Amino acid sequence: MNERQTIEDSKRAFLKSFPHVIPPLYRRMVDELLVELHLLSHQKKFQQNLLFSIGIKEVFSRFTIGYKPTEHLPLLFDSLCKSSGFEPSKIKVQASKHTTHESAKNIDDLKILLVDSNNHSQANTYYCRLMAVGVYELVMKTQTTENKDEALKESIVISKSIGLPVERVEKDLKVYSSNIERISQAIELIRETSLTEKKKKEGSNPKKEEDSPLKGDK
Template sequence: MNNVRTVSDTKRAFYSQHTRPINAIYRRVVEELMVEAHLLLVNADFNYDSIYALGVVSTYDRFMQGYEPAGDRDNIYRAILQANEADPDQYRRDAEELLGVAKSLPSIDAFKSILDEAKTESGSDTLKANLHKAISNPKFKYSRLFAIGLYNVIESIDADMLNDKDKRDALMAEIASTIGLNEDLLKKDIDLYRGNLEKMAQAQEVMKDMIEAEKKKKAKREEEKKKRAEAKAAGEKTEIADASPTSDSE
C-alpha cells in the first residue's frame, strides 16, 4: 500500500527542522508556500520543471526579503523543501540557470520565438526545453507557482513591459494559448502575484518603521536609565561627603 504524505506530515517535518518562531507577517507566506508545494508534489499528474522551480524560489526570495533575523532565511527555505522531500539546492540551480537564459534574450519577441519553436521541438536551451515539456504534456499540471516562474522569466527580459496591463495581458493570452492553459486563470494568478508583492512591500516598510521606532524608544529608555543611575550615584556621593566628620582647624 502506497501511503501519500499528508499536509500534517509535511508541516511536522518542517517544524522539526526549523524550530525557531517565524516572524508573524511572514508566517502565512511560509505556510502557503509549503502547502502549495506539498499539494503539487503528491499529485500524480505533476512533473517537476525549472519554470516551477523558479516560481518557488522567486516567491520565497521576494516575499521573505527583509525577514529578520536574516540568518534564518536560508534555513526556512531549506526546511520548506526538505519537508516536501525536495532538493533545495536543485531548485536554486535550475532557477538560476533558467534566469540566466532569460536575461540573455534581447527582447520579448525573442521569447515569443522560443515559445513558438517549443511547440514542435525541445533542444538544449533550458527555457525552450521546459516550455516544450509543458506544451507536449497532455496532462500538464498547471500551478500558480508555474505562472510565477513564467512571470519572472518575462520580467528578466523586459520588466517595463509588464507594467503595461494591455501588453501584459496580450502576452499572457499568447502564452496560455500556446501551452494550453486557462487564460483567465493565468492572468488572475499573475495579477494576484503582483498585488501581493505590493502589499508585502508595504507591510515590510511598516515593519521597518516599527522596528526603527522601537530602537529609538529603547535607546531613549537606556539613556534615561543611565542618567538616573548617574544622578543616584552623584546623590550617594553627596550624602557620604555630608556624613563625613569635619576636622576643627582651631
C-alpha cells in the same frame, strides 16, 4: 515522492528540519507554500520544470524580504521543499539555468525560448500558480521597463502560447502582484514603527555622561 504522505506528515517533516520560530509576518507565506508543495507532490501529471523552479524561487525571495535572521533563509527554503519530497538543489540549479543575458535579449526572444523548450511538455503538465509566476518573473527581467501592467499582458500572451490556462494565469498573477504590494507595505510599516520606537527610547534615555553629577567644568 511518497503518495501516502499526508499534509500533517509534511508539516512534521518541515518542523523537524526547521526548528526555529518564524516571524508572524512570514508564517502565512510559509504555510501556503508548504500546503501547495504537498498537493503538487500528489499530482501524477505535475512535472518540475523551469517555470515551476523559477516561480518558487521568486515567490520565496520576494515574500521573505526583511526576514530576520537572514541566515535562516537557506534552511527555511530547503526545509519547505524537502518536507514534500522536492529536492531544493535541483530547483536551484534548474532556476539558475535561464539567465536573460545568455538566453533572451528581449520579450520576443523569451517567447521563442519558452515555446521551443516547453510547449510540448507544458500542454500535458498539471498547472500550478508557481508556473505563472515563473513566466511573469522572466518577463519582468527581460523587458526593458518595469511596467507591471505590460509585464502582465506579455505573461498572459506567452502563457497561452505554451499551453497554460490563460484565465487562471491572469487571476493568479493579479493576486501575486497584489500580495507583493501588501507585504511591501507591511514591511515598511514595521520599519517605521521600529524607527519610531527607537527614537522614543533614545529620547527617554539620555546618555549617562550627560546626566552624570561628576560632569562639570574642569
